[in-house]
Amino acid sequence: DAGVIQSPRHEVTEMGQEVTLRCKPISGHDYLFWYRQTMMRGLELLIYFNNNVPIDDSGMPEDRFSAKMPNASFSTLKIQPSEPRDSAVYFCASRPRDRALEAFFGQGTRLTVV
Amino acid sequence: GDSVTQMEGPVTLSEEAFLTINCTYTATGYPSLFWYVQYPGEGLQLLLKATKADDKGSNKGFEATYRKETTSFHLEKGSVQVSDSAVYFCALSADSWGKLQFGAGTQVVVTP
Numbered sequence: 001d002a003g004v005i006q007s008p009r010h011e012v013t014e015m016g017q018e019v020t021l022r023c024k025p026i027s028g029h030d031y032l033f034w035y036r037q038t039m040m041r042g043l044e045l046l047i048y049f050n051n052n053v054p055i056d057d058s059g060m061p062e063d064r065f066s067a068k069m070p071n072a073s074f075s076t077l078k079i080q081p082s083e084p085r086d087s088a089v090y091f092c093a094s095r096p097r098d099r100a101l102e103a104f105f106g107q108g109t110r111l112t113v114v
Numbered sequence: 115g116d117s118v119t120q121m122e123g124p125v126t127l128s129e130e131a132f133l134t135i136n137c138t139y140t141a142t143g144y145p146s147l148f149w150y151v152q153y154p155g156e157g158l159q160l161l162l163k164a165t166k167a168d169d170k171g172s173n174k175g176f177e178a179t180y181r182k183e184t185t186s187f188h189l190e191k192g193s194v195q196v197s198d199s200a201v202y203f204c205a206l207s208a209d210s211w212g213k214l215q216f217g218a219g220t221q222v223v224v225t226p
Contacts, residue, residue, distance in 0.1 A: 004157075031212055033213060042216060042217075042218045042219060043203065043214075043216040045213050045214070045215075048211060050211065055211060056211075091157060093158075093214075095212045102148060103160075103212060104160075105150075105157040105158040105159070106157050107156060107157045108156075108157050
């Protein structure tokens with residue numbers, strides 16, 4: 001398996017623009033997580049899905065953030081409108097059903113909002 | 115709530131030195147514990163894990179033992195290499211969903 005695939009790897013956008021980050025989890029994994037990494041706050045959980053259903057989005061910072069998982073092989077994280085403070089590295093991770101097994105992370109998307 | 119505390123970095127070492135990164139946690143129940151490593155420009159990779167008290171996780175010369183009595187999961191390596199230079203994250207998972215609570219990360223720099 002190719003692992004968790006995120007795109008794009010880097011995104012530079014202007015303040016106010018819409019940004020969409022994409023994630024393809026590992027096939028057969030039931031859980032998908034979106035994390036954000038910043039210098040100030042470290043790694044934060046934004047939202048997670050189980051079998052394509054959002055379970056908890058309490059980590060989403062504002063209504064400007066939304067996430068979807070239309071099918072088992074694809075998820076998006078959208079920011080509209082984007083702001084400079086959204087600049088961060090966004091990671092997607094997926095995990096199998098067996099709780100004893102670990103989560104696998106994608107390479108991340110480095111977002112810069114100017 | 116659950117939390118993970120790990121020693122601040124950066125930790126700078128010479129090659130072949132002994133490495134210890136302290137990690138303590140607060141959690142209800144019996145969490146699983148993990149060490150993830152992040153190399154520059156890369157995502158997080160699982161280094162090792164332990165799912166119950168007294169378990170020892172090991173990988174690539176790194177070890178950590180789940181100590182319930184001290185709520186700790188310290189990472190050790192007996193002889194580091196330059197290629198071990200990275201940021202190391204201690205994390206716990208305390209629920210059935212498997213969501214991770216991370217420590218702040220410790221940067222390790224190994225010099226030749």
